[in-house]
Amino acid sequence: MKKKGSLDFYLVLATVAVLFVISTICIYGMFYFKLAQIQQLAPAEKLVYMNRMNSVIAPFIIALILLLGICVPKRLLPAVWLNRFAIGLALIAGGVSLWFGVKTGLALVLAASLLLQLVVLALAVGGSQLLHFEKSGYWVRLGSSLIHLGMILFVLDLFFYHYQSLHLILFWITTGAVVLGMIFCFYSQSVVQFIRSIRKD
């Protein structure tokens, strides 16, 4: 049983809250699209609408990325260091955003999350006991690491939207990571049985 006040629990609650807000904005976007008859607009006007909606949802995507930025190192660091890391990351991202723009600040958070997630993945592949996961089991940990890596890559992929070939390469890496991650995470017992049967043969 988890402790009532555990950091994980509050992080999950925060993630749920952000996802709820994103869902609400999506529903608002649907009704606005219909009432304002966006589909009838000229491409340039449609682009203005898209940019406006992007700016509405951006703070919550930033919040989600920040939560991801905290969720990833929680597997590596003890709680005290995690708090320091989260505050440090938020301050640096805020500073960079002020000087170089929000996009650069976000890219920094994403890059830091990606780097840490790659470390987590490497440790998970090596079967390290240093990692703190909700669930035990080699394949579950590996799967969870891959899913979170996929999520970070997906948001990063949106940054490279205008670079067609890089964008699609990143997209397929994202898809591969998420699919493999879910198979390992959700069907870890079947994966173990499958590998055992291969080893026997």
Added chain:
Amino acid sequence: MEILLPLASYSRTGHGLLLVLLVLAGLLGVSGGINLCRSAPLLPRTTSFLLAVVVLLFVAGFLGICWFHYQIFQQIALELPPPFAEMLNQQLSAMNQGAEYGLPLYRMDAPPRYMLPLWLENEKYYFWFMCYAAMALVGHLRLHQHRFRAALHLLLAVQVCILFFQADPFLAPLPRFFGEIGPWFTANMSDGQRFGLFMRLYPRMVFYYNAQYMWFHPPLLFLSYACITMTFTASVFMLAKRDLDMEILGYDFAKLGYFLLTLGMLLGYPWALKAWGPNWWWDPKICSSIMMWAIYSTYLHTRLYANKPAMWYFTSLLGVVCFLAMIFTFLSSFFFPGEHTFVG
């Protein structure tokens, strides 16, 4: 069109099969209603047998759809006379220059043919409900609780009624598709008009009907919809009474559904870029799908803490909300304009 395809016999046979399905599913629905109200199970073996027969009939009908689509592939080709083919290829080459996704050139020896996916128009309901029937059979065999089984049967009966009365894929097969291509075979048109019609039909064939993503994106989503319906049924029972076997069954379907939903949504992304270009991101259907995915993600996250009493009920409640979000997402195609709309 009747000269090219055996439309009447296909329609008659398919509709007859659907009628038999309606009768059997109706019987299951009646027994489901009675079993829901009783404390002891009524005719458990008979209902198991009926459910298995319903699944087999669904599969038989689906094989019929496969056969019909194969006939379309064999019989329907967009053939152009030789001088037009050359002109067309010059035009296509000019169009393809600088385009990110071009149209393949016309080949006289292999004129373009329709490789229609098996979940077009009303066929998508057939596929969706067939998947649900198969999953209901799995749930029926795994859990021996007669009220849970009854709820599965009732839902199946409702789906078959919708199929028969509102979305029969056999009665008038693929009306929109045949409406589009009909003029190609029936109208007495000049060569110039035929060329113009080809230029309207060909891009739609390449980017929609024959798109390889069409074989993955929609069926994965319909499979996930069927899983969500199973999770919903288990969640409703969980709200009434905490039961570990029920919870495990609901969670198993939730995991499968989430996997299929995520993969299906991801595979829609490169297809959308190819078919619509960049301006589709705030399309209503995309918004509602993201909303549904967010709720589903929340369900799986809260499930980690299902051993807490309050979270147990909250997770079950989210299982119900997921289903409502799925219905909302599906219906949004009828009421909201955009790239995914089913209307007009």
